[in-house]
Amino acid sequence: MEFRKDFLSGLKKGSSIALGYLPIAITFGLIANSKGVPNQISILMSLLVFAGASQFIAINLLSLSTAYWQIVVTTFIVNLRHLLMTASIAQKIKNKVPKKWLPLLAFGITDETFSLISLSPKTSLSTAFILGVNIIAYTAWITGTAIGVYIGSSLPKIIQASMGIALYAMFIGLLLPSLKESRQVLIISALAIAISSLLYWGTSSLATISQGWQIIITTVLASTIGALIFTEEVSSNE
Numbered sequence: 001m002e003f004r005k006d007f008l009s010g011l012k013k014g015s016s017i018a019l020g021y022l023p024i025a026i027t028f029g030l031i032a033n034s035k036g037v038p039n040q041i042s043i044l045m046s047l048l049v050f051a052g053a054s055q056f057i058a059i060n061l062l063s064l065s066t067a068y069w070q071i072v073v074t075t076f077i078v079n080l081r082h083l084l085m086t087a088s089i090a091q092k093i094k095n096k097v098p099k100k101w102l103p104l105l106a107f108g109i110t111d112e113t114f115s116l117i118s119l120s121p122k123t124s125l126s127t128a129f130i131l132g133v134n135i136i137a138y139t140a141w142i143t144g145t146a147i148g149v150y151i152g153s154s155l156p157k158i159i160q161a162s163m164g165i166a167l168y169a170m171f172i173g174l175l176l177p178s179l180k181e182s183r184q185v186l187i188i189s190a191l192a193i194a195i196s197s198l199l200y201w202g203t204s205s206l207a208t209i210s211q212g213w214q215i216i217i218t219t220v221l222a223s224t225i226g227a228l229i230f231t232e233e234v235s236s237n238e
Helices: 001-034 039-048 052-063 070-078 081-088 099-106 111-118 127-150 157-180 183-201 213-229 230-235
Strands: none
Touching: 001 039, 001 052, 001 111, 039 070, 039 111, 039 157, 070 127, 070 157, 070 213, 081 099, 081 111, 081 213, 111 213, 157 183, 183 213
């Protein structure tokens, strides 16, 4: 009964991510279709990769006839941040997770599910809760991809163009409640924005850093600074 309750809670919490994923996945399907990628390959990519940024990058590289090994290396670099995210969540799960569940839980962690899970009360972070969040997000991503590759091109142009901002709106929606309640989250978010802006608009040498490495550097620096600043407060809360 407890597993079912936590699982349904995860589905409910993850529904906001699912709503945000649909337009982004539809956009991915549209772009993949326009690049000449077979529909079944696009859907299979969402089924097996389930990483939006990497999928968009892979589609662009495929259209440029990039070598497969270069696509693999680029995807690996872009997704290195997932090592940090899954390590962080693993420390917060209230019950010990059976080893058979670990690959499944890790596979479902994305930027958005990590944000939702890591900002949830520690008492709710059970295996079932995380599984519920992951499954509804995963289902929405695959569904959106299928819609994009098969019927997305029939959507009005203005709707197709507006889908690009859905992901940013979803991130803001996930973050704002925590910014109001937690000074730590507010400061760390501001640090991340500052570091990311410096890397993006900084000197010419910084601008040459790839997007994947920019994300990794921003995550590591903001997390490290936050851990050093709020060590005592976090310990007392636990």
